[in-house]
Amino acid sequence: MEVSDIIQSLNWFNVTVAAVATYLIGNIWYSFFGKDWVASVNHIKVDLRGRSMPRVVGVSYLSFFMSLNLALFIGRGGMLFGLLAGLMGGIGWLVSAICTISLLEKQPWKYLLKRGIYIVLIFAVMGLLFAI
Template identity: 35%
Template sequence: MDFQESLESINYLAVIVAALSAFLIGGVWYSVLFAKSWMTENGFSDEDLRKGNMGKIFGGSLLLSFIISFVLVVFLVI
């Protein structure tokens, strides 16, 4: 199987679901479950977090989740 056939055999819906699930699990992990302890360990305050560009932060995180999911499936398929 060559590289082109490998790319055609990828289930892209599974890549999208994996990326979204990683993004959502990370959101729950760092907000609902361990927000206070995470902020304490990293020395952040509520004011520090309000200063950040949330669109850039969450958009970058979602983009990186897609990249990680795609690279993982490429390693598994090829």
Template identity: 30%
Template sequence: MDLSNVVANLNYWAILVAALSTLVLGSIWYSPFLFGKTWMRLNGFTEENLKGGLPMPVIFGTSFFVYLLAAISLAMFLGTSATLSFGIFAGVMIAVFWISTAKLNNVLFERQKFSLFLINAGYDLVCYIIMGAIIGGWQ
């Protein structure tokens, strides 16, 4: 594999849109309409203590940056001849067998609530399916 050829042929628009999709999904997934209230309760968060800590632009900016890195990596993994179906398949495999297994290990050893794992792993699963679909399907 010629790495310079792979990098030169990446679809950077698809990568950008894939990374942005994670922020859109996160704003819905962790909203009060879906899992936000449960996620807060399981973490022991209140509206008041969430106002402290890092400013939201830093949190969202960093989140976008790390998902941009993930989207670049996913695009390199999929290659230039990826399809929509392979992108979705790869997204499922990555989310379930790489990300979720690592997170589950943390849940077990840190004695976290399994329902919190399901919320967070579910978000990762949907994120990587969407990112894989965008990158794989955008020719």
């Protein structure tokens, strides 16, 4: 199969919705666990009102490329396949990498759990969205 055929066969609407979903899930997730996350990594809480909007938009584009990458990896399949591929991508690649780095940086387990569960959740949701 040609690369152009693969790109044309993507459901671009679902790729975009999945990217937006990661942003929305992140807002919900960190509204519940943000204080614990900040405390677990010993960061000083920063006033987010003065944040740079170009930087926020730039991060949104990274979510789009993450979504696109997973869509290209998953391809066509049913909901169960999409869910399992999303879970395995989240656990097998990202959580494994984050755990390795975090353990070398001596981050607490609480940090690893909150970050890891969030990543697995967004990848599972993206996988389901690609199956629709």
